[in-house]
Amino acid sequence: LAKTTQPPSMEAYEGQEVNVSCSHTNIATSEYIYWYRQVPHQGPQFIIQGYKDYVVNEVASLFISADRKLSTLSLPWVSLRDAAVYYCIVTASSGSWQLIFGSGTQLTVMP
Amino acid sequence: EAAVTQSPRNKVTVTGGNVTLSCRQTNSHNYMYWYRQDTGHGLRLIHYSYGAGNLQIGDVPDGYKATRTTQEDFFLLLELASPSQTSLYFCASSDGGSDYTFGSGTRLLVI
Numbered sequence: 001l002a003k004t005t006q007p008p009s010m011e012a013y014e015g016q017e018v019n020v021s022c023s024h025t026n027i028a029t030s031e032y033i034y035w036y037r038q039v040p041h042q043g044p045q046f047i048i049q050g051y052k053d054y055v056v057n058e059v060a061s062l063f064i065s066a067d068r069k070l071s072t073l074s075l076p077w078v079s080l081r082d083a084a085v086y087y088c089i090v091t092a093s094s095g096s097w098q099l100i101f102g103s104g105t106q107l108t109v110m111p
Numbered sequence: 112e113a114a115v116t117q118s119p120r121n122k123v124t125v126t127g128g129n130v131t132l133s134c135r136q137t138n139s140h141n142y143m144y145w146y147r148q149d150t151g152h153g154l155r156l157i158h159y160s161y162g163a164g165n166l167q168i169g170d171v172p173d174g175y176k177a178t179r180t181t182q183e184d185f186f187l188l189l190e191l192a193s194p195s196q197t198s199l200y201f202c203a204s205s206d207g208g209s210d211y212t213f214g215s216g217t218r219l220l221v222i
Contacts, residue, residue: 034209043115043201043213044154087153098144098169099203099211101153 004088009106012078020073020105022088027068030092035073037084083109117202117214124192124221132187132217134202142205143185145177147198154201160185192221
């Protein structure tokens with residue numbers, strides 16, 4: 001399983017766009033990139049997933065570099081509710097499909 | 112609404128005590144997981160199961176047993192609880208793909 005590296009923390013003001021980077025230099029061809037977030041007192045929640053290029057949904061967008069070694073989660077117009085720990089996870093979408101969590105990125109949103 | 116429900120929400124036990132954490136999912140998922148989360152760490156996988164009667168070992172299984180009695184129910188057993196097992200425990204279910212749902216957690220304190 002590929003390891004991921006994320007910044008431990010980030011800060012932003014409400015209304016700003018936030019970009020959270022994730023390095024996964026050893027990603028295998030069978031592996032996908034998933035982003036989850038966790039707010040206090042709750043379990044992690046799925047945000048977005050991708051394999052290559054660019055993915056967008058109603059919550060966020062995900063850009064994946066051409067060599068797939070770097071991905072960036074983009075959150076437009078963050079609010080106080082977006083304050084959370086954001087986890088980048090790389091795993092093969094087959095078999096037992098285990099999620100292996102790193103330490104994540106703590107996003108602080110300021111009013 | 113499909114969900115993962117954990118009980119109890121909070122538990123205090125003494126060292127050497129016997130504890131059972133319960134998890135029920137109504138997602139009709141085959142896979143269920145138990146994670147623990149400690150300060151400074153992401154979630155770490157203890158045990159998982161891909162069906163009733165099945166049990167697989169995760170990354171930090173020592174001191175834990177688990178049992179999957181039905182597709183819906185997955186239990187985590189601490190037969191001789193130790194202070195090192197004080198943690199926040201999360202249960203999750205998945206379809207083996209990207210549909211992964213976490214419970215709200217059980218906070219365990221071993222004194």
